[in-house]
Amino acid sequence: MLTFEGRNAIVTGAGGGIGLACAIMLTECGIHVIATDLKDRPEALDGHIDETAFVRGDITDDAVIAECVRRSQAAGGVDYLVTSAGVFSPDDGSMLDLRGDTIDRTMQINTLSAIQLARQSLTLLKESPAPAMVHVASMVGLRNMENIFEGGPSDAYQLSKAAMVSASRSLAMQLAGDGIRCNTVCPGCVVTPMTEQIYADPERVRAMEARTPLGRIGRPEDIAGACAYLLSDQASFVTGIDLVVDGGQMAKL
Numbered sequence: 262m263l264t265f266e267g268r269n270a271i272v273t274g275a276g277g278g279i280g281l282a283c284a285i286m287l288t289e290c291g292i293h294v295i296a297t298d299l300k301d302r303p304e305a306l307d308g309h310i311d312e313t314a315f316v317r318g319d320i321t322d323d324a325v326i327a328e329c330v331r332r333s334q335a336a337g338g339v340d341y342l343v344t345s346a347g348v349f350s351p352d353d354g355s356m357l358d359l360r361g362d363t364i365d366r367t368m369q370i371n372t373l374s375a376i377q378l379a380r381q382s383l384t385l386l387k388e389s390p391a392p393a394m395v396h397v398a399s400m401v402g403l404r405n406m407e408n409i410f411e412g413g414p415s416d417a418y419q420l421s422k423a424a425m426v427s428a429s430r431s432l433a434m435q436l437a438g439d440g441i442r443c444n445t446v447c448p449g450c451v452v453t454p455m456t457e458q459i460y461a462d463p464e465r466v467r468a469m470e471a472r473t474p475l476g477r478i479g480r481p482e483d484i485a486g487a488c489a490y491l492l493s494d495q496a497s498f499v500t501g502i503d504l505v506v507d508g509g510q511m512a513k514l
């Protein structure tokens with residue numbers, strides 16, 4: 262049983278996929294969650310968080326982040342951050358051809374918004390008895406990988422995830438003195454709204470299953486469980502790591 266007595270969390274990207282699974286799992290662990298997304302509040306959050314605990318908006322807007330922090334403070338403080346908001350641009354490709362705005366926008370959403378949330382939450386995190394943050398990065402932040410949509414590079418996404426891994430380690434070192442832990446979770450392939458078009462093709466599903474030692478594609482709950490562990494008191498000696506949750510794929514590379 263993981264321990265989270267009376268804690269408050271902010272979860273970004275909670276409109277679907279991994280962020281939604283995190284928001285649900287954390288509330289099931291007894292954590293009060295402020296959830297945020299560009300999308301409308303998903304019905305799946307009914308019974309987990311009330312309407313006022315969902316902030317709809319663009320996470321690259323500092324005012325949206327400030328509103329999440331304000332609502333969490335009103336509920337008791339900020340103990341945990343989970344940053345799962347992310348995009349994979351259809352314009353992604355090689356950094357040798359990419360337009361600057363594809364890289365900028367991907368970095369803004371996938372990396373800089375998580376850093377900005379950490380900055381804006383810092384005062385309240387320092388007041389928490391057991392503060393921690395988990396950033397959802399990716400296997401591609403650790404290894405070069407082909408674009409799973411079309412093959413070839415997806416450098417805006419890959420750069421943003423590598424930057425997230427790097428930023429998380431630096432935050433872990435800079436905040437350890439304040440007792441704030443910071444880690445990433447690096448998923449492999451997970452079926453979510455971001456990837457469902459790929460896995461609608463049974464051939465691709467079979468190919469991915471064959472590449473994965475555990476023989477299946479990931480579920481959002483697989484990632485949420487790793488996030489919950491990293492936030493919990495049971496992980497109180499864990500900081501600055503990148504927890505790969507990929508069914509064993511990375512070990513084969």
Ligand SMILES: NC(=O)c1ccc[n+]([C@@H]2O[C@H](COP(=O)([O-])OP(=O)(O)OC[C@H]3O[C@@H](n4cnc5c(N)ncnc54)[C@H](O)[C@@H]3O)[C@@H](O)[C@H]2O)c1
Binds near residue numbers: 274299371
């Ligand atoms: N699905 C995978 O296989 C996989 C693998 C590795 C890493 N990831 C990462 O996991 C995280 C969650 O992705 P997912 O697979 O659940 O996909 P998803 O598309 O279901 O979730 C991402 C969420 O982020 C939200 N979002 C995007 N831009 C936003 C913005 N500007 N402001 C606010 N919210 C915004 C989306 O609306 C969406 O609900 C992402 O960071 C993604 O890069 C996913």
